[in-house]
Amino acid sequence: MPQPLIVLVVCVMLTAFCVAAVPQADFYVAADGNDQWSGKLAARNADGTDGPFASMDRALRAVSEVRAAQPARKTPVAIAVRGGVHKISSTIQITPEHSGTADSPTVITAFGDQTPVISGGVRITGWKIDGNGRWTAALPEVAAGKWNFIQLFVDGQRRYRARLPKVGYFTIADAMQPTEKFAGKGYDRFKFAGTDIRPDWSNLNDVEVLATHVWTMSRFRIAEVNAAERIVRFTGATRHLQPWNSLPKGNRYLVENVKEALSQPGEWYLDRPAGTLTYIPLPGEDPSKTVVIAPAVETLLNVRGDPSAGKWVQHVVIRGLVFADANWVTPPEGNSYAQAEVNLSGAIVFNGARDCALENCAVRNVGAYAVDIASACKRIRVEGCEMTDLGGGGVKIGLTRLESNEELLTSHQIVRDNLIAHGGRMHPAAVGVWIGHSPHNTIEHNEIFDFYYTGISVGWTWGYKPSGAHHNIIASNHIHLIGQGVLSDMGGIYTLGPSPGSKLVGNVMHDIEAFGYGGWGIYYDEGTTGMVAENNLVYRTKTGGFHQHYGRENVVRNCILAFSKKDQIQRTRAEPHLSFTFERNIVYWKTGTLLGSNWSGDNYKLDYNIYWRTDGKPIDFAKNTFEQWQKKGQDVHSLIADPMFVDPDSGDFRLKEGSPAFKVGFVPFDYTKAGRLTKSAAPLKPAPPAFPTRYE
Secondary structure (H helix, E strand, O other): OOHHHHHHHHHHHHHHHHHHHOOOOOEEEOOOOOOOOOOOOOOOOOOOOOOOEOOHHHHHHHHHHHHHHOOOOOOOEEEEEOOEEEEOOOOEEEOHHHOOOOOOOEEEEEOOOOOEEEEOEEEOOOOEEOOOOOEEEEOHHHHOOOOOOOOEEEOOEEEOEOEEOOOOOEEOOEEOOOOHHHOOOOOOEEEOOOOOOOOOOOOHHHOEEEEEOOOOEEEEEEEEEEOOOOEEEEOOOOOOOOHHHOOOOOOEEEEEOOHHHOOOOOOEEEEOOOOEEEEOOOOOOOOOOOOEEEEOEOOOEEEEOEHHHOEOEEOEEEEOOEEEOEOOOOOOOOEOOOOOOOOOOEEEEEEOEEOOEEEOOEEEEEOOEEEEEOOOOEOOEEEOOEEEEEOOOOEEEOOOOOOOOHHHOOEOOEEEOOEEEOOOOOOOOOOOEEEOOOOOOEEEOOEEEEEOOOOEEEOOOOOOOOOOOOOOEEEOOEEEEEOOOOOOOOEEEEEOOEOOOOEEEOOEEEEEOOOOOOOEEEEEOOOEEOOEEEOOEEEEEOOEEEEEOOEEOEEEEOOEEEOOOOEEEEEOOOOOOOOEEEEOOEEEEOOOEEEEEOOOOOOOEEEOOEEEEOOOOOOOOOOOOHHHHHHOOOOOOOEEOOOOEEEHHHOEEEEOOOOHHHHHOOOOOOHHHOOOOOOOOOOOOOOOOOOOOOOO
16 A cells, blocks of 8 residues: 555544544533633634633533524433533523423533533632641632631541530530520520630631530521620520420530631631631641632532423433532521421522433532422432532432422432432531422432431421322432431431331441430331331341331331340330331340330231340340230230341341241341442542531
8 A cells, every 4th residue: 555545544544533532512611611612622623713612601501502493303412521620600500491302301411531520619729828837818708708608628628617625515504595586486595614605706706606406406606605694695596496406404515616726737717807718737738739629609500490480491411520619608597407407408409300310420528418309390310429528418309398289299209329428517417318298209229328317318297297208219228327426316217207108128227326315227207107118127226226206007027127225126106006017027136125115005016026135135025025925916926036147246137047037937138239339439538527426
């Protein structure tokens, strides 16, 4: 072959290879792009006259133009986002004009195997080092009142504001009635001991008190401190006057954002009036190399339809993006909510959306929940994502009010194969996955761990009034390291209200520790009705593998409950109907009692179970011997026998051949299938603990 022809062939082949190697999209976004360009090139051309867009907003505007011009399009409209940090100064808005169809979805995806980071934060630079080795930076926008933040991330890891005490908690010296302003509403003050709180602290109104209740923690701003009487008063109050939301003597609290307490590496303080940030570096951190990010944008992505007009965002897929550095600032009145911190929204919010998906994305370093699937949403899928270092919780689904209009009811979401970890870093009562008044949701194959309250919470009706949380499937989730002794009255999976058609199947829950009472695996709370728990493994809990406060006709079947510290099974309230059926389960323990709390009456049914206490002590059945218990009609076909686990102390709950569990009809299940289907590509860098844990 002549040499010029060889060169031509090689060039053609290389050109074809390069074209094939570039992921094809309609529009491209790059950190070094330009919104004045066409956005149709993946990279800037040779003479710098054309290339990718610089912003998602511009790319979305281009999508809306394509949708208006090609309403019958049958192929996707795709935006490919190149790697690097894409700083945003306002929320990215996806609206109905960006919608796709089943045949032509709108796809926003990472470019090839690159990792684009959508950041709502600002990198802090211009550090000066004082004589004590502290870093300081001037922030004019803060001094001008245009910006505030209460989170800081250093090389991707959360750092905390200066806090007191340095170890453990302070405790309330005495309770006080509310001031006149909050009479009949909530508690806005208490007495403190000694000089735990001081009136001479700098910027006193920016100092915050984090006060625990039972299953919640309020975040208060200080209004004033009376040193003579040792009274601290807040700008706001607790949400209720109920005992569980009060500020009694002995309750624990922390004081945060105290300039005078700034003393340890990793701590920081923002002098808001002066606009000065001070940070004490950890060993090895270098102001010229260390990346310090302060968040500025609260909602990073808002997928927003118009439900009142029947205009939906439909068929939008977001794939392979990282959403990071979302802001949340304590309101002037503080933050105090009744349960699960569901007054908070998310870094990514869906409203009025249908048939959309968040795939293989990451959400990290955020101030509230990661994802909020709020009003009038249907068939939203969150799959293969990693949500870590969360100020609040993981995924919220639905509302706290019951929607009677089926068209506006949030339902049929799928949350699958996600990692949801290191949550509650600012709001410890937030949960991994929360479902309000929303039916027909599937939460499966997720790993949820390192939270201070509950793993998964389903329902928002206390008692037997109508509930929108029915036909929900919670399956094959791995839930662990929950509670950690920070809050009480919580569990691995927590349910509320009428729940017909709902199932908890194949979940594994372990290492669940409450501060006071509680710390259960399966927790049927007030009014739970029609819930079925089957083939779940629960072990190493504080107060029970299973607890029912009160409810109707629930089932716990073919589960393994092991190694609860206090009680193995708890029941609180006797009612005039069948509370629950507990059958074909294995209960295995070392310490504590079998049946705790209230077992009066006989409106419960236990049978075909295996019970075994490893220390050889007699088993007490609510102050009855086994024979007396059977004469009452309970556990007539059950056995007291060693189920013959392979190695339960090491978490191996497989049954050996010849186990007596087979005699009562127990069916072995493969609990190793619980958890993620997709393993993390890189080791997870944990967020440091936010609160002192395991204090009794």
